[in-house]
Amino acid sequence: MNFGATEILIIVFIVLLLFGGKRIPGLMRSIGASISSFKKGIDESKQSDSANSSSKK
Numbered sequence: 005m006n007f008g009a010t011e012i013l014i015i016v017f018i019v020l021l022l023f024g025g026k027r028i029p030g031l032m033r034s035i036g037a038s039i040s041s042f043k044k045g046i047d048e049s050k051q052s053d054s055a056n057s058s059s060k061k
Contacts, residue, residue, distance in 0.1 A: 007015075023031060 020028070
């Protein structure tokens with residue numbers, strides 16, 4: 005499912021209508037923090053899984 009320029013512009017316009025221009029930067033910051041936290045959790049999970057598998061040998 006690929007989005008073209010028109011679809012992205014429509015989505016951006018709808019987001020601006022829903023949240024307003026003043027709230028967008030805070031929303032993007034919180035989304036970025038959530039993504040980085042999610043990636044950190046995945047990395048920690050992979051490290052603990054590899055530590056558990058090496059201790060079982």
